[in-house]
Amino acid sequence: MLGAGAAGLAAARDLSHAGLRVTVIEARPRIGGRVLTVHDPRSPVPIELGAEFIHGEAAETLSLAQAAGLAVVELPDTHELARAGRLKPMGDFWGLVDRMNRDLARRVASRGRDFPVSEYLESASVPASRRGLLRDFLQGFYAAHPDRLSAESLAVETVGGDERDEVAGKQFRIANGGDALMKWLRDGLDPDRTEVRLSTVAESVRWKRGAVSVTCRGGDRAPLPAVSARAAVITLPLAVLKAGVVRFDPALPAKQRALARIETGQVFKIVLRFREAFWQGVEFLKERRERSASNGGLGGLTFLHAQGAEVPTWWTSLPVRSPLLTGYVGAVRAEELLAEEPPSRLERTLVALSDILAVPRRELEEQLDASATHDWRADPFARGAYSYIGVGGNDAPRALARPVEGTLFFAGEATSGAEIGTVAGALSSGRRAAREVLRVLK
Numbered sequence: 001m002l003g004a005g006a007a008g009l010a011a012a013r014d015l016s017h018a019g020l021r022v023t024v025i026e027a028r029p030r031i032g033g034r035v036l037t038v039h040d041p042r043s044p045v046p047i048e049l050g051a052e053f054i055h056g057e058a059a060e061t062l063s064l065a066q067a068a069g070l071a072v073v074e075l076p077d078t079h080e081l082a083r084a085g086r087l088k089p090m091g092d093f094w095g096l097v098d099r100m101n102r103d104l105a106r107r108v109a110s111r112g113r114d115f116p117v118s119e120y121l122e123s124a125s126v127p128a129s130r131r132g133l134l135r136d137f138l139q140g141f142y143a144a145h146p147d148r149l150s151a152e153s154l155a156v157e158t159v160g161g162d163e164r165d166e167v168a169g170k171q172f173r174i175a176n177g178g179d180a181l182m183k184w185l186r187d188g189l190d191p192d193r194t195e196v197r198l199s200t201v202a203e204s205v206r207w208k209r210g211a212v213s214v215t216c217r218g219g220d221r222a223p224l225p226a227v228s229a230r231a232a233v234i235t236l237p238l239a240v241l242k243a244g245v246v247r248f249d250p251a252l253p254a255k256q257r258a259l260a261r262i263e264t265g266q267v268f269k270i271v272l273r274f275r276e277a278f279w280q281g282v283e284f285l286k287e288r289r290e291r292s293a294s295n296g297g298l299g300g301l302t303f304l305h306a307q308g309a310e311v312p313t314w315w316t317s318l319p320v321r322s323p324l325l326t327g328y329v330g331a332v333r334a335e336e337l338l339a340e341e342p343p344s345r346l347e348r349t350l351v352a353l354s355d356i357l358a359v360p361r362r363e364l365e366e367q368l369d370a371s372a373t374h375d376w377r378a379d380p381f382a383r384g385a386y387s388y389i390g391v392g393g394n395d396a397p398r399a400l401a402r403p404v405e406g407t408l409f410f411a412g413e414a415t416s417g418a419e420i421g422t423v424a425g426a427l428s429s430g431r432r433a434a435r436e437v438l439r440v441l442k
Helices: 006-017 060-067 093-111 117-121 128-141 151-160 178-187 238-243 253-260 282-288 331-338 342-357 361-367 396-401 423-441
Strands: 022-025 053-055 072-074 079-083 086-089 171-174 194-197 200-208 211-218 223-229 232-234 247-249 262-265 267-274 303-305 313-316 324-330 368-373 386-389 408-410
Touching: 006 022, 006 178, 006 194, 006 232, 006 423, 022 223, 053 060, 053 423, 060 072, 060 178, 060 423, 079 342, 086 282, 093 117, 093 128, 093 151, 117 128, 117 151, 128 324, 128 331, 151 386, 171 178, 200 232, 232 423, 238 253, 238 262, 253 262, 253 396, 262 396, 267 331, 267 342, 324 331, 324 342, 331 342, 342 361, 342 368, 361 368, 396 423, 408 423
Parallel strands: 022 194, 079 303, 200 247, 232 408
Antiparallel strands: 053 171, 072 171, 079 086, 200 211, 211 223, 262 386, 267 324, 267 368, 303 313, 313 324
């Protein structure tokens, strides 16, 4: 098993319970992959620097979290537009996204081919008032460049009937922290049949039908003994596979073709801890929210969308009240911020938040206790945040997932077309790969 993220742990758990011996090779000194939870005693809630949300009640993440006995909270589905200190309800935000996907489905059907979503956004049928909002959504939710994102991949979500649940449905968060689910998966491995080797970096995979040998080195770059097995499950992130840092001998040209049609999304996510949650104050909200009947039941702030801002998406820790605010931006703007040094990223974040909430920049700095972020693009064992389907690549996740000669099996969020880019997709892909292995080896 290459990788001890969500996919690798889910696969290893199922395989060890089925009676197979499993060795999990993980480059990091920790499990969890792109789930990175910080437990700071000064923070009342866990800080998620990687994956955070569970999208929809059908998600594999939710069912496993419930099986693990973890506390799962449902987020208020309250989205507000923010501009220069004025807040107003977005109305049916998910309905707007759903209409876009339905339009894309019709256009793909009429053209008979895929095309970049940017063509739709630039068309005359999309009002200017919606264009920027949808562009921010695509760059944030999918971490996608609209000129690279497959229109067909979004249209398929609508046609398949699951889009409202996975994207527009209820949103959840594991109150214990996402790492609690990863720990539960690891603790559930059969200890007599499973070995987890941390700080073990895979360098090459030599294989033939029915035999695999993985060459590894330690975190200190010292060579380690090769690991041999009858089969291997590869759960490495898309960008790591694309970079070719793990060599396959013989090479896998079919996998390279699939990888070329899936894109790696980049995000900048920063969690700010203030001395108090000033944005939930009654007077603060009263001054900034438009007076209308629709505001009556809004309660505290949950999600803010600031079209055109350098950091356009923000959320609070509701339904748990805490002095944490999370800023998020994907794709183009994320890449621009990630090119800056960390102090500059923080400064630009505070300037953006100051403009959005109409709170003086100096006041924000005086209230700020700490900030936390992780650069997934610079992380050598991730090289990016999560995946999305490129133009003409709708069948690429399936091709990437296809086993090779009953010996190499592939899992990870990039192999899960319907749930690409999510922990749910990683978990379900790991369990799918385990079933494929068992059909061959049992």
